[in-house]
Amino acid sequence: MDAPAAIELRGVGRRYGERWALDDVSVSVPAGATLVVFGPNGAGKSTLLRVLATLLRPHGGEARVLGEPLPEREWAVRGRVGLLAHEALLYRDLSARENLRFHARLHKVAEPRVDELLEQMRLAGRADDPVRTLSRGLLQRVAVCRAVLHDPPLLLLDEPRANLDPAAAELIEPLIGRASGRTRVVTSHDPAGGLAEADYALGLRDGRVALSAPAGDVAPAQVEELYR
């Protein structure tokens, strides 16, 4: 891991009220690498992604994302991050095309990119339907389009293949998979699948680091242990 770090966390903490959702989390992710975060529900995975996305401020420790310290220069990180969260971050009464055009304007992305992504995700036929009429799988594909619309160097992916059938999972691969060449932080509950796409594995339990190692050094059984 000699490449410059895209993410550098040292003792980062984040609390909700009195409860620490993240506590003393340290990890370094080189540019272009994939960090897969494992952990049971409530372990702090989504909170970690939201801190990295600048949507939550860290309450302790030092955080650097894409070379910028948080929260001091969080504005310099916005627009360079693609977040695929549990919620699609789409307006349900607007169509996929309208949602993506709206985000394209905010990110100063040329509109042809919207049509290109809709074609690539095989959504052109449903692109003008309100997103509230789309299935969970189709909605997830639109959300993937939104996350990569502005070609961000860092992708934060919260269980990106949830709700997708195998064909759709294959479809999104060039955009958010390893082949995209982007730095990725991916949360997963699938030890074997997660480790297969990871360069580095991070296990969280109750907001604290329970496992942190290069993925090649981690056996699926060690990940499964996090859930017991």
Place this chain on the structure above:
Amino acid sequence: MRPSIALLRKDLLLERRAPEAIPAMLLFSVTTFVLFHFGLGRDEVAGQLAAGVLTVTLLFAAILGINRLFVAEQEEGGFDGVLLAPIDRTALFVAKAAGLFLFLALVELVAVAAFAILLLGPSPWPGLPGLVLVLALLNVALAVVGALVSALAIRTRARDLIVPIVALPLLTPALIAAARATAPLFDAAGASGPPTKWLAVLALYDLVFGLLAYAVFDFLLED
């Protein structure tokens, strides 16, 4: 300015696609005028009473719109999408205030006509240009304070309670100035225009709260 326009276009499109705020504000205004009609036991009102009925009704109708201002962002997760964009967050304030201003203007087109038919004694026509000016200044006040309070309230669980509790006291000076400026326009004797003093108070209120909201809005959105 471009992000504000994109955000405003999106809000207008959402309201056109699934009308919520405008029909609610409109229905509330007309219903309130009907209630005043029967509650006051009078067929006609004029002067200060007419000005008070109109401005207070518009203020309460605006509260409904203010309550809904950020709901689409919150309920549909769009808020995070906007916060992740590389835009000045005050663009969101400008868009929300402009949207509320337009919603209020549309509501007033019908509500003022309904008020004139249901309650107003003197003819509204001589004072109409002055009334348009007063309502425009009042709308700026409602839009600016509304966008600010709505952004504050949306992060709380008690959104529906916070908006009236915070907005109504803040808007009291604007309401007083608007009612005083409107009263001569509804006099039976008629007036050529609204008093300059109260117009100036309203304009000053808009300026002060506009600058204040612009300065603090960014902090309201911080987690």
